[in-house]
Amino acid sequence: AEVKEIKQYLNNNPALKKRMISQNEDYLVMMVQPYDNIGADKFRNTVVEITDPILEEYEVHYGGQAYVTGTVPELIRVDVQSLMKFGIIIMIAVLLLNLRSISGVAMVFMVIGMSLVGMMGFMGWVYKITGSDRFLFTMVQTSMPIILLTIANSDGVHVVSKYFKELRLKQDHRVALISTMDSLLIPIFLTSVTTVAAFMTMVASPLEPLIGYGFTIAAGIIWAWFLSSLMLPAVMSLKKWDMTSNAISNPSIFERSINKLGKVVLTHPKYVFSSGAIFVIFGIFGLFKITVDANIANFFKPGTEIRDSMDFMDEHLTGTMDLRIRMEGDMKDPEVLSDMAHLQKFAEDNEKVKTSFSIADIVKQMHKTVMDDDPSFETVPDSRDKINNLFTMYSMSGDPEDFSSLVDYDYEVGLITALSTNMLTEEVFAYTQELNQFSKENIRSNVKMNITGMIVVIRDLIIMIVNSTIFSITFSLIIIGIISSIFFKRILWGVLAVIPLTSAVIINFGFMGYFGIELSHITAILSSIIIGVGVDFAIHYVAQFRRLSRTVSPEDLSQEVVDDVGYAIILDAGSNMGFGALLFSAFLPVKYIGGLMVFAMVSTSLGTLTVLAALTELLKKRLIEKGK
Known part of the structure; x- marks a missing residue:
């Protein structure tokens, strides 16, 4: 009954x-x-x-x-951890295939492992000391270990591969180690400084987690620099290397192929540079096709548990997104309640909005009830006294606290809650703009109104992502250019150092536009990966060009530079290709990062060894004359 x-x-x-x-x-x-x-x-x-x-x-x-927000971080953590294992196995295989030394690969991973432990330990201690939520491991921070791993791997690979090459040439452990560190100490230090400076631009981000992100990864990079510059050479000096081993006596697959690449590039520098410029121009047009999406629901592929559950709620229930409208005024004034009801009706006119509710609905429901459930009285009473009487009658049989989620204790602030199905980015912007316009034209001036809720949060987050990404990339490139110019004592060197970076950023984000990959607060981290790895390649090339220009003839200079740093760059990029395993992630942004990371490695490494190599070859006379 x-x-x-x-x-x-x-x-x-x-x-x-x-x-x-x-x-x-x-x-x-x-x-x-x-x-x-x-x-x-x-x-x-x-x-x-x-x-x-x-x-x-x-x-x-x-x-x-x-x-979703409470569930996703743990799911992504488990997903990324399992895929990272496959990525690391691929990385080990590539390094073993080329270094051909278990000890050499182990030393590279010693730097990687200790860097990661140091960074995560730093994050934990800072959180314990400060209690700041900026240092919590959130969904955004899932990319942090991947980025530091690529940077630490780069440092270790440069040192070990260079040492093996010097051993082959010098046939003396001590002399080879001195020659290696004499060649690499400055570029490793400079790449660390510029990368730290680039990541510290995140401190100015309006997104709180990115502030802690910048500080934490900067600490990890500094620790990786210390390990690769001091501890790694010390450990290498303790090992008795076999001069007749295949690892030392014979060049590897990548080392032999880089010589051929260098000859092709340096034989036709104008064609190579022109081809690179065409790719960049193609990428620029792709930038205008980029869409932005910050809705977590779209992070899941159809068929995953959370996505299916949310699709079910959108289709059969009241949806998974909400809009909250906070109104300040006399919540017992019939005119204010009528405004609230009109605003609700307008909000529900959108086909995606399933329902809405507020204290105005309660008043109309009580009015109908006291009038013998006559549907014609499901309206806001025409006087304040009548409304006050309704609340008084309710308090005799019910608890006034029942309305606490709709109105405050003094009946001066009311809340409208609207529930909707998932909205696309452009729909979110259009809908919030329509609501603001309606409120300006139809809500009384004595009523203050604020629109919030997940729909508005997504809108604001999209704006923040775009602004933060543009600022971070631009400021990072400027800082890297300035630091390189100061350190190399010439503006032209600073410009050359950022050319491969700028090209790679444009090409990668351009291809995101062409392939319909949305820019989110997860995929926005791609720019950090490109800058973190790309600056390493560019500065190593520039540093070796300047160093070798003092001892090598102009005719052989560019080929010597490509032979010297090209192998380490290709090996570094090739080993980091292991993160292509992220392509199999159940989470679309992580899946995209996996694919884009592979593309970023190709674009930054080949950009350095083609565009930068061709450009330095074309400007060789000016660079050598000024550099001596």
């Missing part, structure tokens, strides 16, 4: 039924909202722990931004 009464009550109140019952009447909607400002992960875990045992015999679908 009670169930029939409830069913009859809901049938008589379709707006309420729409919020609570699915379209086919086979699912019940429960909305849970915390009173305290707790983390999404804690809130999600608490709700699931309570509901799972109670509802174990029912089909349950979880949804909402709090659930």
Whole structure:
């Protein structure tokens, strides 16, 4: 009998039924909202722990931004960890194939491992000391170990590969080590300084997690520089290397192929540079095709548990996105409540918005109830006294706290909540703009109004991502150019150092536009990967060009430089290709990062060995004359 009464009550109140019952009447909607400002992960875990045992015999679908935000970081962590294992196996295989020395590969991974431990330890200690949420390991930080791994790998590969080459030429351990570090200490230091400076631009980001990101990865890079410049040479000096071993006595596959690449590039520098310029121009047009998306729901491929659950809620229930409109005014004034009701109606005119509710709905419902459930009285009463009487009558049988999620204690601030299905980026911008325009034209001037909720958060996050990415890339390139110009004592060298970087950034983001890969707060980190690795390649090339120009004839200079640094650059890029394993991730942004990272390695390494090599060959006379 009670169930029939409830069913009859809901049938008589379709707006309420729409919020609570699915379209086919086979699912019940429960909305849970915390009173305290707790983390999404804690809130999600608490709700699931309570509901799972109670509802174990029912089909349950979880949804909402709090659930997704609280669930995703752990899922991504597990996903990335498993894929990283495959990536590291590929990295080891590439290094072993070329270095052909287990000891050499182990030393490279010693630098990588200690760098990662040092960085994560730094992050943990800073969080423990400061308690700042900036140093929590969130979804954004999942790319941090990958970036540091590529940078630490680069440092280690340069030192070990150069040492093996010097051993082959010098046939003396001590002389080879001195020659190696004499050649690499300055470029490794300079690449570390410029990369740290580039990542520290994140401190100016409006996104709080990126501030901690910048500080943490900067600490990891400094530690990697210390390990590769001091500890790695010390460990190498302790090892008794076999001069007759294949690793030392014979050049590797990459080493032999780089010589051929150098000859092709330096024989036709104008054609090579022109080809590179065409790619860059092609990339520039692709930049205008980039779309931005910050909605976490779109991070999952169809078929994954969370995506299917959210699609189900969008199709059968009230959706997974919310809009909150905060209105300040007299919540017992019929004109204010009428404005609130009109705004709700306008909000619901959007086909994606399933329903909305506010204190105005409660007032209309109470008015109808006291008038013998006459539907014609489901309206806002025409006087403040009548509205006040409705609340007084309710307080006699109910608890006024029932309205705490809709209105404050003094009835001076009210909240409209609208629920919608997933919106595309352009739909979010258009919808919020329409709401703002409607409120300006139709809401009384004495009523203050603020629009918030996940829809607005996504809109603001998109704006922040675009602005932050543009600022970070631009400022990083300027800083790298200035530091390189000061260190190499010439502006032209600074310009040359950033040309491969700028080209790689344009080409990578351009191809994102062509292939429809959205720019999100996850894929935006791609620029950091390009800059972190690309600056290493460019500065090593420039540093060796300047150093060898003092001892090598102009005719042989460019070929000597390519032979000297090209092998390490290609080996570094080739070993980092292991992160292509991320292409198999269940999370679309991580999947994209895997593919783009492979592309970034190709574009930065080949950009250095083709565009930069061709450009320095064309400007060789000016560079040598000024450099001596």
